[in-house]
Amino acid sequence: xxxxxxxxxxxxxxxxxxxxxxxxxxxxxxxxxxxxxxxxxxxxxxxxxxxxxxxxxxxxxxxxxxxxxxxxxxxxxxxxxxxxxxxxxxxxxxxxxxxxxxxxxxxxxxxxxxxxxxxxxxxxxxxxxxxxxxxxxxxxxxxxxxxxxxxxxxxxxxxxxxxxxxxxxxxxxxxxxxxxxxxxxxxxxxxxxxxxxxxxxxxxxxxxxxxxxxxxxxxxxxxxxxxxxxxxxxxxxxxxxxxxxxxxxxxxxxxxxxxxxxxxxxxxxxxxxxxxxxxxxxxxxxxxxxxxxxxxxxxxxxxxxxxxxxxxxxxxxxxxxxxxxxxxxxxxxxxxxxxxxxxxxxxxxxxxxxxxxxxxxxx
Amino acid sequence: xxxxxxxxxxxxxxxxxxxxxxxxxxxxxxxxxxxxxxxxxxxxxxxxxxxxxxxxxxxxxxxxxxxxxxxxxxxxxxxxxxxxxxxxxxxxxxxxxxxxxxxxxxxxxxxxxxxxxxxxxxxxxxxxxxxxxxxxxxxxxxxxxxxxxxxxxxxxxxxxxxxxxxxxxxxxxxxxxxxxxxxxxxxxxxxxxxxxxxxxxxxxxxxxxxxxxxxxxxxxxxxxxxxxxxxxxxxxxxxxxxxxxxxxxxxxxxxxxxxxxxxxxxxxxxxxxxxxxxxxxxxxxxxxxxxxxxxxxxxxxxxxxxxxxxxxxxxxxxxxxxxxxxxxxxxxxxxxxxxxxxxxxxxxxxxxxxxxxxxxxxx
Numbered sequence: 001x002x003x004x005x006x007x008x009x010x011x012x013x014x015x016x017x018x019x020x021x022x023x024x025x026x027x028x029x030x031x032x033x034x035x036x037x038x039x040x041x042x043x044x045x046x047x048x049x050x051x052x053x054x055x056x057x058x059x060x061x062x063x064x065x066x067x068x069x070x071x072x073x074x075x076x077x078x079x080x081x082x083x084x085x086x087x088x089x090x091x092x093x094x095x096x097x098x099x100x101x102x103x104x105x106x107x108x109x110x111x112x113x114x115x116x117x118x119x120x121x122x123x124x125x126x127x128x129x130x131x132x133x134x135x136x137x138x139x140x141x142x143x144x145x146x147x148x149x150x151x152x153x154x155x156x157x158x159x160x161x162x163x164x165x166x167x168x169x170x171x172x173x174x175x176x177x178x179x180x181x182x183x184x185x186x187x188x189x190x191x192x193x194x195x196x197x198x199x200x201x202x203x204x205x206x207x208x209x210x211x212x213x214x215x216x217x218x219x220x221x222x223x224x225x226x227x228x229x230x231x232x233x234x235x236x237x238x239x240x241x242x243x244x245x246x247x248x249x250x251x252x253x254x255x256x257x258x259x260x261x262x263x264x265x266x267x268x269x270x271x272x273x274x275x276x277x278x279x280x281x282x283x284x285x286x287x288x289x290x291x292x293x294x295x296x297x298x299x300x301x302x303x304x305x306x307x308x309x310x311x312x313x314x315x316x317x318x319x320x321x322x323x324x325x326x327x328x329x330x331x332x333x334x335x336x337x338x339x340x341x342x343x344x345x346x347x348x349x350x351x352x353x354x355x356x357x358x359x360x361x362x363x
Numbered sequence: 364x365x366x367x368x369x370x371x372x373x374x375x376x377x378x379x380x381x382x383x384x385x386x387x388x389x390x391x392x393x394x395x396x397x398x399x400x401x402x403x404x405x406x407x408x409x410x411x412x413x414x415x416x417x418x419x420x421x422x423x424x425x426x427x428x429x430x431x432x433x434x435x436x437x438x439x440x441x442x443x444x445x446x447x448x449x450x451x452x453x454x455x456x457x458x459x460x461x462x463x464x465x466x467x468x469x470x471x472x473x474x475x476x477x478x479x480x481x482x483x484x485x486x487x488x489x490x491x492x493x494x495x496x497x498x499x500x501x502x503x504x505x506x507x508x509x510x511x512x513x514x515x516x517x518x519x520x521x522x523x524x525x526x527x528x529x530x531x532x533x534x535x536x537x538x539x540x541x542x543x544x545x546x547x548x549x550x551x552x553x554x555x556x557x558x559x560x561x562x563x564x565x566x567x568x569x570x571x572x573x574x575x576x577x578x579x580x581x582x583x584x585x586x587x588x589x590x591x592x593x594x595x596x597x598x599x600x601x602x603x604x605x606x607x608x609x610x611x612x613x614x615x616x617x618x619x620x621x622x623x624x625x626x627x628x629x630x631x632x633x634x635x636x637x638x639x640x641x642x643x644x645x646x647x648x649x650x651x652x653x654x655x656x657x658x659x660x661x662x663x664x665x666x667x668x669x670x671x672x673x674x675x676x677x678x679x680x681x682x683x684x685x686x687x688x689x690x691x692x693x694x695x696x697x698x699x700x701x702x703x704x705x706x707x708x709x710x711x712x713x714x715x716x717x718x719x720x721x722x723x724x725x726x
Contacts, residue, residue: 078473080443081654109472110441115655138616154675154684166608176611178604184597201596210678228591228598233564234547235591241541241687242605244672245529248539252664253501253655259671276667291444292478292616301615304639308622309607312517315573321517324604 005341012362014039025068034092037123045331048188059267080109091122110291115254118278125165126179132286136295139167143282144250152236155210162246171299173306177325182243203230249283256281368704375725377402388431397455400486408694411551422630443472454485473654478617481641488528489542499658500649502530507613515599518573525609534662536669540688545606547589566593612646619644
C-alpha cells in the first residue's frame with residue numbers, strides 16, 4: 001500500500017474547514033471555533049481527531065443528529081458548578097463554551113466545573129483543557145464516546161475510549177499536557193495499524209468471542225478494545241475504573257447517555273432506543289492555581305518538576321524520558337511550518353466535500 | 364512458609380490502636396480518627412495500609428518526623444479551594460480534616476478542594492473520598508508517596524505508587540469506589556508476593572539496571588515498579604502521566620515535596636536534602652451532585668449504570684464483571700463479622716508494641 005501523504009498549509013486548511021461549517025448553517029463564530037478545535041488535532045499529530053472526522057460530522061449534520069445552530073442553555077448552576085444542555089451542538093463548539101464558563105467561575109470561586117449533556121464528539125480534549133493555561137489555571141476535560149471498549153473481565157462493548165486530559169502550566173518550560181485514552185490503545189493507533197495492515201500488539205483488543213487477536217480489522221467484525229492494563233494481572237480493572245469514572249462524569253452527572261447507550265459516531269447506526277439521557281456528555285473544569293498557592297511559585301516548581309523528570313535515568317540514552325505533551329507540541333511546531341500531511345483516504349474525502357460545497361481545497 | 368493468620372475482632376483492635384496513638388501524645392479525637400482510617404484499610408482487605416503500618420508510624424513519631432500534636436493551619440482559601448499546612452501531622456488525621464473542609468465548601472460553592480502540605484502517609488484513599496458519599500457528593504482523593512516507581516522509558520525511582528480514588532454514591536446499589544495505584548502493581552500486591560516468596564508477572568517491576576524481573580525481592584535491591592500499562596506498547600506512558608498528575612496535585616500545588624524528593628516512609632532513611640517543599644502532600648475534594656443535577660435522579664441513574672455493567676457479557680460466566688469497590692465492600696462485610704486476619708509478621712509487630720506501651724492486644 002503506497003500511503004503517500006499530501007501536505008496542506010494549516011491556516012488555509014482551517015479557513016476552508018470554517019467555510020464548510022458556515023455552508024452547513026453554523027454561525028461564523030461557531031464555525032471558527034469548531035475549525036480551530038479540528039485543526040488543533042491535526043497540528044498536534046492526533047490525525048484521527050482532525051479533518052479526518054469532517055465528513056463524519058457532516059453526515060451527522062445531514063441526518064439532523066448534530067444541530068448546526070443549537071440552543072445552548074445553562075440549566076443548573078452554583079458558584080463553582082454548572083450543567084449545560086448543548087442543544088445537540090457539536091462538541092467542538094459546546095466544550096470550549098463550557099470551558100469558558102468554568103474558567104469564569106474559577107476566577108471568582110477558585111474552581112469551576114461544567115457538565116454537558118445533549119452534545120456530540122468534542123475533538124481533542126487537549127484543546128479544551130489548554131484554554132485554562134493562559135489564566136494560570138489547571139484545565140481538565142473528559143468525554144464519553146461510542147461504545148467500543150469492554151470492561152475488564154467482560155466481552156461486550158460498554159465504554160468508549162473515554163479520554164482524560166489535564167493541562168498544567170509551567171513558567172519557562174512548556175506546559176504539562178496529559179491527554180490519554182483510558183483504553184489500552186486509542187482509536188487513532190488502531191486506525192493507523194488498520195490502514196497500514198499491520199499486526200497490533202497482543203493486549204489491545206479481543207474478538208467477539210473474547211479470544212485474543214492481533215488483527216486491527218477485528219474491530220469491524222464486532223471485536224472490542226481492552227482497557228488500559230490489558231489483562232487483570234496488569235491492571236485492566238484500573239483502566240476500566242478510569243473509563244467508568246469518565247463515563248459517569250460525562251454521562252450520568254450531566255444527564256447525557258452513558259455506557260452502551262452512548263450514541264454511535266457513525267451516521268449509519270442509529271442511537272439506542274430507550275436511551276436514558278440526552279446525546280453524548282462531557283465534563284470540563286478548571287482549578288485556579290492562585291486558589292491554592294501563589295501562581296508564580298507554583299510555575300517555578302513546575303519548571304523544576306519538568307527539568308528533574310527530563311533528567312530521569314533513561315532505559316535508552318537516545319530516548320530521554322518525556323513529559324506528557326512533548327510529542328504533540330513537537331508535532332505542532334513542525335506542522336505549523338511544514339504543513340499538515342493528510343493520507344489519501346482523508347484527502348479524497350475532503351475533495352468530495354470541496355466539490356459538494358463548491359469550495360476549493362487549498363493547496 | 365507456614366503463614367498462619369490470627370484473627371482479631373475489629374472494634375477491639377480499633378480501640379487498642381486508638382489507645383496506642385493516645386500513648387504517643389495524640390489527642391483522643393485525633394487518635395480515634397487515625398485508628399478509624401487504619402482499621403478501615405484492614406476491614407476493606409487492603410492489609411498493606413492497615414495496622415501493618417502502625418510500627419512504621421510509631422518509629423516516625425519517635426524520630427520527630429510525624430507530629431502527634433500538630434498545628435494544622437489553613438494558609439490560603441477561596442470559596443471552593445484551600446491549602447492546608449498540616450504541621451507535620453500524620454495523613455490519617457490531616458486528610459479527613461481537609462476532606463471535611465472540602466465538603467463544607469462544596470455545600471456552599473458546589474465543589475470544594477483542599478491541597479495539603481507538610482503531611483505524612485494518609486492510609487487508604489477510599490476512607491477520605493467516601494466521606495463525601497453521605498452528603499450526596501462525589502469524593503476525590505490522591506496522594507504522593509515515597510519514590511519507588513520509574514517513569515515510562517526510565518529506570519529511576521521518581522514517583523510513588525500515587526493512588527487515585529473517586530467515590531460516587533448510588534441509590535439502592537452500593538457506591539462506586541475506585542481506589543487504584545497508578546503503578547502496574549500496588550505495594551500491597553508486591554508485599555503479598557514477597558511474603559509468599561512467589562514469582563510475580565512480568566511487567567510489574569524492573570531491576571536497577573532496567574532489565575525485567577519476576578522476583579518481588581528486587582525492590583529491596585534497588586529495583587523499581589513500573590507504571591500502569593507496564594511497557595510503552597501497552598501504554599505505560601499513560602500510567603506515568605496519571606502518576607505525574609497525582610504527584611503535581613499532591614506535591615507542587617500544595618507546596619509539599621514531589622517526585623524524587625518525597626520523604627521516604629521508612630524511618631531509617633532520611634528525607635532528601637534541599638527538598639523543594641514540606642513533607643508529603645495530598646489533594647482531596649468533593650463535587651456536590653446537586654450542583655449539576657437533582658441528586659435523586661443522579662443516584663437512580665447510577666443504579667441503572669451499576670446494574671447494566673454487572674450484566675456485561677462476561678469472559679467467564681462464573682466471574683461476572685465487577686463494579687469498582689465490590690471486592691473491598693465484600694471484605695468489609697466479612698471481616699466485620701469474622702474479624703481481621705493478621706499475618707505472623709504483623710502480629711509479632713503488634714505484640715512488641717503492646718509490650719512497649721503495656722497495653723494488651725485484644726484477642
